[in-house]
Amino acid sequence: MKRNISEVDNTSNKKVKTIHQLNDEEAALYDRQIRLWGFDAQRRLRNSSILIVGGKALSNEVCKNLVLAGVGSLTIIDDENVTVEDLGSQFLVSKKNVGQNRAKSMKERLVKLNSSVKINIISDSIENKDTSFYNEFDVVCVTGKPLESLIKINNICRKNNVKFYSADVHGIFGYIFCDLINHKYIEEKNIKYGDDTKTKQYEKSEQYSSLEDSLKYKFPSDMKLKRFLRKYSSIYFLIYTLLQFQKNNKRLPKYISEDEENTEDLNKLKEIRDHLFKKYDINNAVLNDESLSKIIRNAGMEILPICSVVGGILAQDILKVISQKELPISNWFCYDGFTGDGVINKLI
Amino acid sequence: MDRLSNLRQVLGKKLLEKVENSKILMVGSGGIGCELLKNLVMSGFKNIEIIDLDTIDLSNLNRQFLFQRQHIGKSKSKVARKSALEFNPNVNIVAHHANIKDPQFNIKWFKSFDIVMNALDNLDARRHVNTMCLAANVPLIESGTSGYLGQATVIEKNVTECFECQPKPTPKTFPICTIRSTPSAPIHCIVWAKNYLFAELFGKSEDNDEIDEEVTEENNKEIENLKKESQALKELYQYAGTPEYSEKVFDKVFNQDINRLLKMENLWKTRTKPTPINTEQYKKALEINMDVDEDKNDSKIKDDQKIYSIEENINMFKECLELLVQRQLKGKKIDPEFSMSFEKDDDIIMKFVAATANIRAHIFSIEQLNRFKIKEIAGNIIASIATTNAIISGIIIMDAYKILNNQLEECNTIYLTHDSSSNVFVKEFLAKPNPRCAVCRKSYFVLTINIEKFTLNDLLNKVLIKPKDNNGLGLNGDITICEDQRILYDFDFDDKLNDTFSKVKIEDGKYLNITCDDDDKMYNIMIYIINDSSLDKDFILEGDSTSISYILPPEPEPEPEPEKTNKRKHSDGDDANNKKHKVITVDIVDDDDKVETVLLD
Numbered sequence: 001m002k003r004n005i006s007e008v009d010n011t012s013n014k015k016v017k018t019i020h021q022l023n024d025e026e027a028a029l030y031d032r033q034i035r036l037w038g039f040d041a042q043r044r045l046r047n048s049s050i051l052i053v054g055g056k057a058l059s060n061e062v063c064k065n066l067v068l069a070g071v072g073s074l075t076i077i078d079d080e081n082v083t084v085e086d087l088g089s090q091f092l093v094s095k096k097n098v099g100q101n102r103a104k105s106m107k108e109r110l111v112k113l114n115s116s117v118k119i120n121i122i123s124d125s126i127e128n129k130d131t132s133f134y135n136e137f138d139v140v141c142v143t144g145k146p147l148e149s150l151i152k153i154n155n156i157c158r159k160n161n162v163k164f165y166s167a168d169v170h171g172i173f174g175y176i177f178c179d180l181i182n183h184k185y186i187e188e189k190n191i192k193y194g195d196d197t198k199t200k201q202y203e204k205s206e207q208y209s210s211l212e213d214s215l216k217y218k219f220p221s222d223m224k225l226k227r228f229l230r231k232y233s234s235i236y237f238l239i240y241t242l243l244q245f246q247k248n249n250k251r252l253p254k255y256i257s258e259d260e261e262n263t264e265d266l267n268k269l270k271e272i273r274d275h276l277f278k279k280y281d282i283n284n285a286v287l288n289d290e291s292l293s294k295i296i297r298n299a300g301m302e303i304l305p306i307c308s309v310v311g312g313i314l315a316q317d318i319l320k321v322i323s324q325k326e327l328p329i330s331n332w333f334c335y336d337g338f339t340g341d342g343v344i345n346k347l348i
Numbered sequence: 349m350d351r352l353s354n355l356r357q358v359l360g361k362k363l364l365e366k367v368e369n370s371k372i373l374m375v376g377s378g379g380i381g382c383e384l385l386k387n388l389v390m391s392g393f394k395n396i397e398i399i400d401l402d403t404i405d406l407s408n409l410n411r412q413f414l415f416q417r418q419h420i421g422k423s424k425s426k427v428a429r430k431s432a433l434e435f436n437p438n439v440n441i442v443a444h445h446a447n448i449k450d451p452q453f454n455i456k457w458f459k460s461f462d463i464v465m466n467a468l469d470n471l472d473a474r475r476h477v478n479t480m481c482l483a484a485n486v487p488l489i490e491s492g493t494s495g496y497l498g499q500a501t502v503i504e505k506n507v508t509e510c511f512e513c514q515p516k517p518t519p520k521t522f523p524i525c526t527i528r529s530t531p532s533a534p535i536h537c538i539v540w541a542k543n544y545l546f547a548e549l550f551g552k553s554e555d556n557d558e559i560d561e562e563v564t565e566e567n568n569k570e571i572e573n574l575k576k577e578s579q580a581l582k583e584l585y586q587y588a589g590t591p592e593y594s595e596k597v598f599d600k601v602f603n604q605d606i607n608r609l610l611k612m613e614n615l616w617k618t619r620t621k622p623t624p625i626n627t628e629q630y631k632k633a634l635e636i637n638m639d640v641d642e643d644k645n646d647s648k649i650k651d652d653q654k655i656y657s658i659e660e661n662i663n664m665f666k667e668c669l670e671l672l673v674q675r676q677l678k679g680k681k682i683d684p685e686f687s688m689s690f691e692k693d694d695d696i697i698m699k700f701v702a703a704t705a706n707i708r709a710h711i712f713s714i715e716q717l718n719r720f721k722i723k724e725i726a727g728n729i730i731a732s733i734a735t736t737n738a739i740i741s742g743i744i745i746m747d748a749y750k751i752l753n754n755q756l757e758e759c760n761t762i763y764l765t766h767d768s769s770s771n772v773f774v775k776e777f778l779a780k781p782n783p784r785c786a787v788c789r790k791s792y793f794v795l796t797i798n799i800e801k802f803t804l805n806d807l808l809n810k811v812l813i814k815p816k817d818n819n820g821l822g823l824n825g826d827i828t829i830c831e832d833q834r835i836l837y838d839f840d841f842d843d844k845l846n847d848t849f850s851k852v853k854i855e856d857g858k859y860l861n862i863t864c865d866d867d868d869k870m871y872n873i874m875i876y877i878i879n880d881s882s883l884d885k886d887f888i889l890e891g892d893s894t895s896i897s898y899i900l901p902p903e904p905e906p907e908p909e910p911e912k913t914n915k916r917k918h919s920d921g922d923d924a925n926n927k928k929h930k931v932i933t934v935d936i937v938d939d940d941d942k943v944e945t946v947l948l949d
């Protein structure tokens with residue numbers, strides 16, 4: 001059923017919700033995951049409300065995973081229509097949806113995955129939504145948006161104390177950024193005594209920073225290359241360069257062909273890299289020209305195997321945040337599907 | 349612009365073409381399989397065969413997303429095919445609802461694939477596919493998930509380790525005395541309830557595979573006593589069906605047997621003494637709790653999470669025992685050999701095991717567990733989630749791209765860790781084959797013959813002994829020819845030498861195992877037989893005879909391997925026992941297969 005979002009209380013941050021208890025049917029359906037994260041976490045998932053911005057392939061993966069896990073409600077917002085290329089990576093839409101709204105097109109298959117999850121579709125632009133719109137969500141996850149929008153949404157979420165994620169897949173590369181403001185969680189440790197295992201719990205918290213601030217992270221300038229690369233992933237710089245390019249040019253870099261390099265875009269990318277690297281005296285080997293031309297080839301090209309990996313990690317992290325168990329990503333995850341490196345960098 | 353635009357740009361035209369022309373076999377369409385099939389049809393692959401013998405169960409639906417409620421009970425592979433075709437109708441999927449070990453899935457069939465992908469949940473099938481891929485010389489992508497953890501790796505004959513290059517740990521067993529005489533942890537009581545009490549009362553008592561009955565000097569006397577104890581319990585069966593049966597069983601196992609243990613004073617010098625429950629206490633518990641079921645309205649979910657009082661457990665014991673005895677007597681009427689085996693999804697059996705485990709825990713002052721937890725332990729249930737399977741199946745596709753692009757050297761064994769501090773994935777270089785591995789160091793050949801004409805003597809003289817430069821295998825030493833366990837020929841058994849293959853029942857699709865003992869060197873060869881009745885020559889031998897190498901004998905004592913830095917996990921560890929080994933298990937879920945915990949490191 002479609003819920004009229006504007007009817008939700010706009011005036012306060014407080015979310016008045018009835019707590020749904022799990023029933024026997026749900027306990028049987030979710031048995032194999034309850035054994036992993038427990039009844040309590042499952043109950044929290046059941047009562048959670050998540051907003052996914054964008055309805056492309058990465059979003060398809062995340063939505064599938066969240067719906068299967070049994071979140072309370074999932075809202076998808078996208079104002080664009082399904083294209084023929086989308087069919088190559090978006091398994092939640094089909095040929096008949098070409099030309100129709102992307103978010104709307106996802107619903108039919110999502111509902112089939114788990115009918116107990118409420119799925120709300122908004123075929124509007126997120127830019128048209130005002131601050132109060134975000135209030136009813138526990139987690140907001142933005143995909144497929146340029147840097148300015150990400151920063152804008154992130155700042156609104158911060159003000160409203162809503163946990164924020166942004167993520168994208170570009171060809172074989174992918175990233176996840178998260179700003180959970182001040183996140184409290186339980187860490188569990190299993191201690192073995194002979195054939196017996198006891199679980200100890202520790203209350204912890206983690207401080208996050210906004211995307212805007214995180215991108216201004218001051219890298220140490222006196223580090224040797226090897227140590228630098230052990231601490232910071234070169235994939236982060238690749239994503240950074242790409243995000244800045246998109247901000248400066250209001251578009252992603254354009255790939256020409258296997259035989260022809262887009263030198264204009266390559267030079268623009270180099271400029272962005274050089275600017276950052278000079279500022280902190282970072283060795284160019286961290287992100288060489290070859291990697292920059294790889295970005296051009298991969299930019300904006302979602303392919304499903306990479307979405308499957310990044311979407312799996314992203315959805316699991318959102319579930320972690322809702323169930324308040326274990327430390328979520330803090331605060332960047334960067335992935336290179338060719339090398340298989342998936343690194344978490346804390347840039348706070 | 350078309351469906352494949354993105355892939356074409358990222359992979360390049362050449363690789364995409366290879367992908368489109370490749371033929372893939374996916375073995376298993378459960379947890380990893382559902383995610384993997386979705387990825388395959390969306391990643392350029394056009395010719396896919398899938399095989400699974402399982403049917404769909406409710407507890408699959410939280411992650412095996414190609415299946416829905418209305419599919420429960422139907423074939424996994426057939427439904428998976430149908431659902432995946434909706435994602436992309438332009439691919440060919442052949443689905444087999446069958447066992448991968450069936451004879452029609454022979455070497456010829458395996459050879460028709462460019463890559464085989466395992467999405468399996470058991471060791472036995474994994475071993476089989478490993479052997480078949482080695483024999484057919486097809487690259488295999490092996491994978492597994494368990495909870496938050498997962499892994500994927502590539503196996504290519506003569507280049508990498510195979511699935512069996514490293515020994516697999518045997519399932520955990522407990523010493524018999526810990527289970528029967530001196531339990532100290534909840535699991536000991538659960539194993540006792542399931543593998544001793546339930547098995548003795550209702551099952552075939554031989555299937556005690558979780559209890560290690562090794563006799564040592566110290567325990568041989570106690571084992572003798574325990575045998576008498578089991579015998580005495582069995583003799584109570586004459587009372588089955590009478591009102592006093594449950595009381596007699598209770599008194600036997602929770603009173604008399606405990607009292608016998610108490611007499612062995614040296615057992616209790618360092619341990620807390622157990623407290624038996626006598627018949628009077630038993631009867632009292634039944635009285636007090638005649639209306640124990642007042643909260644029967646409780647949902648199952650609440651009930652499963654409750655710790656029962658001893659009185660409630662005693663009532664539960666009586667109620668379940670009587671129901672099970674009725675079942676047993678009915679069964680024996682039809683078949684005197686009737687027996688029951690433990691079934692975690694059978695509510696009565698589960699309640700019986702939980703109640704008796706907890707009564708025993710109470711007697712030995714051990715922590716009691718709720719039924720949810722006891723079911724998990726007794727049923728070997730492995731947690732399993734969609735996200736882990738999605739992540740691993742994405743990695744499998746990337747491996748497949750590299751294999752098709754002749755970039756095997758770019759493949760790694762990749763572990764998904766549950767560690768959010770720095771590396772989500774841990775990579776390891778693909779290891780070289782273990783020179784002592786009896787599986788991949790074996791040489792594999794395909795022999796095409798007319799089984800009505802070709803004799804064992806022909807095999808020996810025209811193929812095995814004949815020099816390598818003369819189209820033979822050049823074996824030199826004591827040769828033994830076997831089919832499975834059956835010896836067809838060895839140096840002092842040559843009666844069958846003049847028999848044709850047909851006469852000794854070696855038909856199309858069979859395998860011969862040949863060993864050649866050349867003093868200190870051992871050669872191991874497997875020959876796969878293809879029958880061709882219109883063959884115009886003696887035989888055709890396929891395989892590389894120059895690749896025959898001997899297998900080193902197994903090492904006497906495995907040296908403790910120093911930990912390599914690139915493998916170390918940087919967490920201070922959620923599981924103390926995981927420090928040295930990564931535990932990778934498989935998506936076992938719906939049957940009572942043994943838990944297969946594969947330690948790889």
Ligand SMILES: [Zn+2]
Pocket residue numbers: 509510511512513514781782785786787788789
């Ligand atoms: Zn091997």
